[in-house]
Amino acid sequence: xxxxxxxxxxxxxxxxxxxxxxxxxxAWLQKRINIxxxxxxRQWKFKKAELDEWVISGKSAIE
Numbered sequence: 136x137x138x139x140x141x142x143x144x145x146x147x148x149x150x151x152x153x154x155x156x157x158x159x160x161x162a163w164l165q166k167r168i169n170i171x172x173x174x175x176x177r178q179w180k181f182k183k184a185e186l187d188e189w190v191i192s193g194k195s196a197i198e
Contacts, residue, residue: 141184143173149181153190169194 149172150157163170164179171185189195 141182143175143180143182146179146181149179149186152181152183152186 144152146160147157150160153160160170164172169189171181171189173180
């Protein structure tokens with residue numbers, strides 16, 4: 136049995152993790168910025184490891 140250490144976090148916690156305002160994250164999602172997010176029902180969920188990879192890859196540099 137595999138132990139999952141990277142739990143799903145919500146939009147508010149993801150914004151805190153990225154050190155941005157939740158409204159900025161919502162705007163990125165609406166603009167379909169290529170942020171690693173998953174829609175679960177009506178809520179957006181994120182994995183910290185995916186957010187880290189996204190930032191490190193440079194894809195987070197919005198022009």
